[in-house]
Amino acid sequence: MTKAVRPDGSGSNGSGSNGSAGPEGRSGRGPGRRPGPTETREAILAAARDLFAEKGYDGASLRAIARAAEVDPALVHHFFGNKEGVFTQAMRFPVDPSEVAAKILGAPRERLGEMMVRTFLEVWDDADRRAPILALLRSAMTNERAAVMMRQFVSTALFGKVHETHRIPMLRINAAAGQMVGVMLLRYVLEVEPIASATGEELVDLLAPTVQRYLG
Amino acid sequence: MTKAVRPDGSGSNGSGSNGSAGPEGRSGRGPGRRPGPTETREAILAAARDLFAEKGYDGASLRAIARAAEVDPALVHHFFGNKEGVFTQAMRFPVDPSEVAAKILGAPRERLGEMMVRTFLEVWDDADRRAPILALLRSAMTNERAAVMMRQFVSTALFGKVHETHRIPMLRINAAAGQMVGVMLLRYVLEVEPIASATGEELVDLLAPTVQRYLG
DNA sequence: GCTTAAATTCAACGCATGATGAGTTTTAGC
DNA sequence: GCTAAAACTCATCATGCGTTGAATTTAAGC
Numbered sequence: 001m002t003k004a005v006r007p008d009g010s011g012s013n014g015s016g017s018n019g020s021a022g023p024e025g026r027s028g029r030g031p032g033r034r035p036g037p038t039e040t041r042e043a044i045l046a047a048a049r050d051l052f053a054e055k056g057y058d059g060a061s062l063r064a065i066a067r068a069a070e071v072d073p074a075l076v077h078h079f080f081g082n083k084e085g086v087f088t089q090a091m092r093f094p095v096d097p098s099e100v101a102a103k104i105l106g107a108p109r110e111r112l113g114e115m116m117v118r119t120f121l122e123v124w125d126d127a128d129r130r131a132p133i134l135a136l137l138r139s140a141m142t143n144e145r146a147a148v149m150m151r152q153f154v155s156t157a158l159f160g161k162v163h164e165t166h167r168i169p170m171l172r173i174n175a176a177a178g179q180m181v182g183v184m185l186l187r188y189v190l191e192v193e194p195i196a197s198a199t200g201e202e203l204v205d206l207l208a209p210t211v212q213r214y215l216g
Numbered sequence: 217m218t219k220a221v222r223p224d225g226s227g228s229n230g231s232g233s234n235g236s237a238g239p240e241g242r243s244g245r246g247p248g249r250r251p252g253p254t255e256t257r258e259a260i261l262a263a264a265r266d267l268f269a270e271k272g273y274d275g276a277s278l279r280a281i282a283r284a285a286e287v288d289p290a291l292v293h294h295f296f297g298n299k300e301g302v303f304t305q306a307m308r309f310p311v312d313p314s315e316v317a318a319k320i321l322g323a324p325r326e327r328l329g330e331m332m333v334r335t336f337l338e339v340w341d342d343a344d345r346r347a348p349i350l351a352l353l354r355s356a357m358t359n360e361r362a363a364v365m366m367r368q369f370v371s372t373a374l375f376g377k378v379h380e381t382h383r384i385p386m387l388r389i390n391a392a393a394g395q396m397v398g399v400m401l402l403r404y405v406l407e408v409e410p411i412a413s414a415t416g417e418e419l420v421d422l423l424a425p426t427v428q429r430y431l432g
Numbered sequence: 433g434c435t436t437a438a439a440t441t442c443a444a445c446g447c448a449t450g451a452t453g454a455g456t457t458t459t460a461g462c
Numbered sequence: 463g464c465t466a467a468a469a470c471t472c473a474t475c476a477t478g479c480g481t482t483g484a485a486t487t488t489a490a491g492c
Contacts, residue, residue, distance in 0.1 A: 033439040033488035040439075056358045059274055061479060072441045077481065079439090140406060141357045142272045151406050174402055174411035175422050182398020186390055190356060190367050195390035206391050210426050249458035249469040256469075277449060288471045290452080295469090299450065 041079050044069045048090040052135035057087055057143045084145070091132055091149065097157035105165055112162070113176075113212025114204060120180050121200045124188055134188070137181075154181075168215050176214040179207065257295050260285045264306040269347040273303055273355035273362050300361065307348055307365065313373035321381055328382070329392075329428025330420060336396050337416045340404055350404070353397075370397075384431050392430040395423060 047068035051060035062083050066073040080086040100119055107115040123129045139146035159173045186192045263284035267276035278299055282289040296302040323331040339345045355362035375389045402408045
């Protein structure tokens with residue numbers, strides 16, 4: 001999963017010019033722009049997302065990101081200015097809040113709890129959608145800037161809609177959020193058993209009444 | 217809060233011997249053992265606990281710990297071997313599980329939820345008792361070894377007793393743990409409002425029924 | 433096709449980190 | 463009071479980090 005094979009439209013380029021004993025020290029590729037359309041920026045962001053998700057902001061180094069994207073560290077800088085820039089861009093779509101909100105708010109009020117649990121599980125079970133949230137959560141533990149983003153994300157984007165449309169007190173929404181965040185943490189980060197191996201339906205049965213009580 | 221003033225039993229020692237222009241580069245104190253009984257080991261552990269709580273395992277550097285304890289980094293090594301040793305020793309009393317368990321299990325079963333919420337709040341409101349748990353939580357997000365310790369702590373020490381004495385299914389205990397951990401995270405780490413500013417009683421009223429439902 | 437701009441790598445800087453080994457001063461055992 | 467051990471600092475190493483500036487190669491605009 002770590003290695004991304006490039007499709008490579010035509011094998012016509014460089015690599016064979018000085019085949020004997022060139023200074024193949026760093027990254028096995030010469031300087032200069034690569035042929036074909038530019039896809040590197042996206043590759044860097046993808047690698048960044050994975051690494052931030054795995055190690056958090058401080059733990060993921062620019063150099064490791066560059067390595068994973070098979071690129072020189074300076075290129076990361078060229079595109080994003082600095083590490084914070086990479087993080088900000090990589091987090092630029094934790095989850096499309098409107099899409100999620102629509103799904104949850106489409107349900108009748110007496111099934112809010114169930115829909116919320118189902119939606120959380122759906123998002124967290126999909127590695128691509130889980131990554132940015134996990135990155136944000138991990139980073140927010142040790143990095144104040146990430147904590148601000150997380151706070152904003154939790155309050156405004158995710159649970160704010162529920163507050164606005166149903167006039168539910170914020171404290172109750174926080175309690176529901178706490179239940180969901182805590183369970184996700186136990187299940188996906190700490191991998192505490194047996195909740196890490198429970199089925200989705202088990203969790204819905206277990207948690208939906210709680211969330212419903214807070215939001216109903 | 218960062219600076220710890222040493223009581224210093226008697227002012228009879230060193231410090232004035234070469235007063236003019238010694239090599240006062242590093243730590244303002246010469247080499248050699250200090251007079252009086254040894255209190256440095258504890259000072260290092262206290263500093264370590266604070267810094268691990270604030271920044272997590274990877275974020276807290278040995279050098280920063282040494283700086284906070286007003287000690288040379290090599291001394292930390294001398295006492296604890298390596299960074300992992302410092303962490304392990306600093307975490308050697310997250311919360312005395314038996315004390316906590318006794319308090320919770322002393323309550324009748326129909327008030328388990330209330331007692332659990334009250335106990336969590338009491339521990340987390342006390343900075344000294346909060347520090348090691350916070351350190352463990354923060355560290356467990358990015359450090360596998362800390363995650364193992366945290367898993368063990370959550371499962372065995374804290375909630376294991378409840379499982380054993382009351383024969384409550386582990387999955388339900390996990391759900392209750394998730395609720396509590398999540399709320400603590402929102403309240404004390406991310407400081408999401410309004411739950412960060414809510415009173416203890418508000419939280420008991422809000423959360424106790426949930427926990428009671430899981431454990432009852 | 434020439435020129436400008438963008439993509440890409442290389443080499444290096446200054447800094448912080450965890451670790452080690454040697455040296456100095458005090459305490460504790462006898 | 464001597465001696466062995468413990469406490470303590472200093473200087474240093476190798477490594478990895480974020481960042482910078484210059485050089486090189488390709489793509490785009492005209």
